[in-house]
Amino acid sequence: MKHGLKLASVALVVALAGCGTTATPPAAPGGGGGTGGAAEPAAGATVTYAPEEVVKPKDGKNLRIGVAFPVLDQFLQNVADGMQARAKEAGVTLTIVSAQEKTDVQLGQVENFISQGVDGIIILPQDTDAAQPMTDAVTAAKIPLVYVNRRPATLDPSVPYVGSDSKVAGQLQMEALAEQLGNKGNIAILQGDPSQEAAQMRTQGCKDVIAQHPEMKVIREQAGNWYRDKGLSITENWIQSGDQIDAICSNNDEMALGALEALRAAGKLDAVKVGGVDATKDALASMKNGQLDITVFQDAKGQGAGGVDSVIKKYNGDEVASFVNVPYELVTPENMAEYANK
Template identity: 45%
Template sequence: MMVNKNVFSLILSLVMVFMLAACGEGEGTSSEAESSSGDKKVIGVSLSSVSDTFRTFIYDAMNKEAANHPDFEFVFSDAQDDSSKQMNQVENFITRNVDAIIFMPVDTVAAPDILNRVNEVEIPIIVVNQTFEEVDQATAFVGSSSLEAGLMQMEEVAKQLEGNGNVAIIDGTLGHEAQIKRTEGNMQILDEHPDMEVVLQSTAEWSRNEGMNLMENWLQAGQQIDAVVANNDEMAIGALLAIEAAGKLDEITVAGIDATPDALDLMKSGKLDVTVFQDAKGQATTSVQLAVKAANKEEVETVMIPFQLVNQENVDEFIEDN
């Protein structure tokens, strides 16, 4: 059953990528761009990227919730992890005079400028998933604490290693809020365990393939590794595949974040040791609901959605929910 869901999600992701690509920078899907109803309020959705599994889940859930608001037109754009492209797409929303914007930032550096630009024209803006230094200037924020995820993840790894061992950290794209805060959380826990040491650290750009390539290189270098702690599940899965191919799966603890269906399957089979559930559906659904309220001039507030630890003891609960 889980395999079918993963295949379906992949198909949705590919279809969505082609549709967004065909619509240019900031025009959304063709059906949205060609909407003939001039009575509908318009909400622009600026996505950082749809290149990884988790962000695809956010997009899918936003679309499902958008269907519950037929009086609104939702225009999606994919910045493809390019801050300048995201700024251009948001400028297009401003030119179109949309009634609200949902903003998933590419990175923490450019995000404040984009937020300030939207605030200048007094369009309500709901920031989703990634926080940054000036996020309190947004109309509302919907997301989870990346620091909490990093703390929770490394606490469980330390428990499984009994506070002793060599740790390799796989970062997401450098500069992303999730990369910065999740790794910061990891380091805070490591500071409490003097017998645990970071021996290797590099980025794999949130990618399964990059995670696998990086892990292959590390294994070939011969450094003793007791645990691999990745900023997301995709990179953890890539590392796990390399570790399994090298016949070292029983020797190295592997941890990710997001609790994607693939990760849960691998945990159920005893291969993945740790992940942390991030509620993509909750973030996406809530951000759309708040954007609709804001567009209707209703008051909205920030919503924080907690992470949850997933290990062998409770993995079945999360598989049932997916």
């Protein structure tokens, strides 16, 4: 969820290319897969993402789907790539725009999609606490709507969310760090944007694990808003405070990489364990170099592909589960090679 390295473009019309990633959610028990006549998962249900056949418009129409991103950084660009590839397989056209992290701009972009009469809309909300006006506008226009990657704070079960359980990312990350510390020590938390569900729940997952260990405690917590430079400056301040920090639980890889820069400059790389989330290329390179201790793989391309499948299914009139869960996976130096090309 997250995410610091912005691309220069504010809006990007995608000429679809590349190979596809299959991501149709599996059917509920007793149901079918989503491309035939069998039963679909009911709204309100949760299903786990699994590869399956591409979903195509039943009427053969070349659908126009608008996609509203908050920003196109290193991670979210991978989500967009997954959407591009899946849309090419399905024979539909995407228009992807970036709000450059401005909530009002994103609302205006969604309203533009509505006025253009697109056949479906996918949203990755900038502010998960302020997504309701977009939901209301799209549903009032009777346009199929799917949220991806960032779950709105309030969302009707009839509107699908394709993404991951953010609390699990924090739990996986902190459990691994705790094991490396022998379940004791002082923990600092680098939080993403506090207005976003991913930052809130990843932080909570981290704290839930810490609470299970009497000899561990949170001594520092600060929002770096997903940015590497913020992770760097915050960690520099923590180091200058003189407090002993044994591990940094970062909500994403970008802030974790910034923290590592500060620790390296202070000669403390070996003294502090650092964990991130996303398993970006930069993070895996840092892990390979013996710096980053832990990260958590978030299947960006799977989320993107699942979002495209889900909005096409909504267009087809098929039921889509309320939550299509794309599971997180722990990445360590021992298994990092498996994630190099994902």
